[in-house]
Amino acid sequence: MNEQEVDPITNRTQTKRGTPDLNPWSEALLFAAIILIALALRLHNIERDPLWYDEVSMANLCSDFTLDVFINVVPAPPVYCVFLKYWLLLSHAEWWIRLHAIIMGTMTVGIGFAVGRHLAGARGAVLSGFALAIAPILVFYSRDAKFYSWVTCLGLLVMYSAIRSTSARRPRWWLVAYVVSVVVLLHTHQLSAFFMVAINIAFVAVYVRGAAGLVRWAIAQCCAVAITIPYIVVQGLHIQRIESKIFWALVPEPRSLIVTAYNLITGYATVEWVRLLALLVVVSAAAVYFNHTSRRTRDGTFLILAAILNVVVLYVFSRTAQWSLYVDRYMIGSSAPILIVAACGVAVMRTTILRGIFVCAFLASVSFALSDLYAYRFLPDRKEHEGVSRTFDTRGMAALINRLSRDDDQIWHSWWLAYPQLGWYVLDLPHYLLDVGDMNGRDMTLFGSEAEQRAYGMQAMELDELGTDALERVWLIVPETGAYSFPGLDPGVIPWLEERGTLLRVDRFGGRYTPTTVYLFDCSGSDGVSEPDCPVAYLPMQTGPVQTPAVAPPEAIVTLERTQFDTFNVAESGSYTNIRVENAMRRPAQFSVEVATADAMLAAASFRRDKLADSAWRIRAFRDHHRARISARLETKSDETFVDDTMSITISLEVGEYHVFVERVLNGPNYLSSVMPINLVVGSTTLAVPTERADHAGGWGWVRVGTYSHFDAGDVSLQLRPDADAATGESFAIWSRILFDRLDSSGSLIAENAAPVFHRDIRLEPGASWESPIPSSWIDTNISAIVSERENVAVVRLTPGAGRDVNANSPAP
Helix, strand or coil: CCCEEEECCCCCEEEECCCCCCCCCHHHHHHHHHHHHHHHHHHHHCCCCCCHHHHHHHHHHHCCCCHHHHHHHHCCCHHHHHHHHHHHHHHHHHHHHHHHHHHHHHHHHHHHHHHHHHHHHHHHHHHHHHHHHHHHHHHHCCCCCCCCCHHHHHHHHHHHHHHHCCCCHHHHHHHHHHHHHHHHHHHHCCCHHHHHHHHHHHHHHHCCCCHHHHHHHHHHHHHHHHHHHHHHHHHHHHHHHHCCCCCCCCCCCHHHHHHHHHHHHCCCCCCCCCHHEEEEHHHHHHHHHHCCCCCHHHHHHHHHHHHHHHHHHHHHHHHHHHCCCCCCCHHHHHHHHHHHHHHHHEEEEECHHHHHHHHHHHHHHHHHHHHHHHCCCCCCCHHCCCCCCCCCCCCHHHHHHHHHCCCCCEEEEHHHHHHHHHHCCCEEEEEEEEEECCCHHHHHHHHHHCHHHHHHCCCCCEEEHHHCCCCCCCEEEEECCCCHCCCCCCCEEHHHHHHHCCCEEEEEECCCCCEEEEEEEEECCCCCCCCCCCCCCCCCCCEEECCCCCECCCCEEEEEEEEEEECCHHHHCEEEEEEEEEEEEEEEEEEEEEEEEEEEEEHHCEEEECCCHHHCCEEEEEECCEEEEEEEEEEEEECCCCCCCEEEEEEECCCCEEEEEEEEEEEEECECECCCCCCEEECCCEEEECCCCCCCCCEEEEEEEEEEEEEECEEEEEEEEEEECCCCCCCEEEEEEEEEEEECCCCCCCCCCCCEEEEEEEECCCCCEEEEEEECCCCCCCCEEEEEECCEEEEECCCCCCCCEEEEEEEEC
């Protein structure tokens, strides 16, 4: 039966002709077969892999989702969270948790069938539905218990409603459907707003002709926005609360667009020719469709333009804004329209042989990509699949712990990004997020407030605090270094536990998952003392001597080397130190390079917080406008004092008189802040640390706090304490390093009051390098180099008698 429709340009009623290649029964049978294929691919072995971090975190959040949580803590998408809250009341089985995503993914295939029929008749419907049914990226996220399959389904429904509103006999009803689907989409994923910007630009560019059409479209948008205003207000309040936070996505590069094109078609396929073949097939088929004389090419143009703009808008935002949000799964709504237009291009091809070639080529590439999907294979370069990594063998670990555990056992997790999963599978034992020197607390606070951490069920506890009570048995969970950016277990944790108990067993889990070690300690004989006998501190600047250069993410290679040389000419004997920085990124980068020397070099993270878990000091990566540092940070309100909140350390010094320098955040015209005075107590000498420097613009800077005379070789105690009584109102103290430079040292500087620091700001093109001899003849002093970007910092340390000491890297907020 032919359908009457209105041409939006001429306003004439035309007859939409049916396609003679398929009768209604054949089309219906093929539709049913395609739906079954889609379900089979999405349901296949759905419980093989345990729930991963995102799935568990969202389930935990939505289980306790309330209006108060939504307004004051985490403005998670309310439509999705309310749905999942009641969905989880029925079951917590893995297949059930993931089933809603499977249903939405299968509905996407049905909507794609309708869109394809609109564009290219019955053959277009069948090929479009088949393409969406087998598309690896859509299969992948239909098996993931998150909202990405919802975004794909709702986004395609929004575009289909927009298309039909321009040509159907009753466009107003399609506009109503459009508004409803837009509102649900915006309340399903926070970043859907970017998708709607792209859809609106594409619609206006393709369809709107004249003021009447523009007004009608604007009214529809106003209706959708008006309904969404409460959500927008809550999101705005949340953004104000987290303006100092960071997001984990890297700033995209031009190649990121190519990677996105690959992933939107073949998912995270690991073979280059598979990705390239599928991209060529899709681009060629889409070109065929636009070369077709059908009037429907205008609708295809809208679909393609909206899909491309969705990527471009997020790309431009991530290149220019404070945060990068460029993650392929956030743009998954672009996948379906691209595949539909390509499928319709195959449908309008004139010969069966040509159509068969294109279908077979696409099937071949998809088969390899689906094989990678089911085998859980990913490329080594995480930039190719940012945000998607191997998870942990949580089920295997849970089976071991559930089998051997006792009622009074505890589970200690060493990394916050590996913490929620095991808690989902082991319910009968208490779980604690182990913290040493605020390592986990620092990282979690970079990404969210303490209220958010509580909402997600993650609160870190210091090792000292966990060890206060008498321990029985402890299961310690340690992922492989680098997994989910895990910096590695603090070297003092295992000795601390060994002093208090016996290591009963060590089990390693891996296979297709991230390698993880599980330790079981029996501490039932512990006396419960909280003061560790061996030093335990999170040292982000120290991992011990290695033979490879440090890497400051992303991919800035830093090398610091001392070369000894001897010749027959005594005047030419000696040593020199050389620093080299190489930009291994695919984009130009600005680096701040600073080399310091001193007889004693103390990092903030090496100090012990004397009040343990009750201390207000926090070890943080802190960034001013330009540079990042690992720092100790304390904030005080007008009604708070922290006079006795000290940080301490014991060091060994030779006899002599020392200049003492502290690197801290200073006041200045370019960095106005309320900086708290702090005092450095060295032995019995108290040195006031200035809050500003006359020649300094503000932010990170070195200040000379005075001199210290050490009369007896040996240990001396240091304490750093806030002078909160001298602070006015709200203020903060942030410091990073302390240097002791002996007056008669060969490393003495030109200016007596200048810190022993060599600083350069350099800009390097991709692949370029810079190196320089350090202008000194330091032989028996410690040398460290800090190389930082706006977002990252790496530290390399060279000690007397050592070749090269490379230290861990830390992200800045």
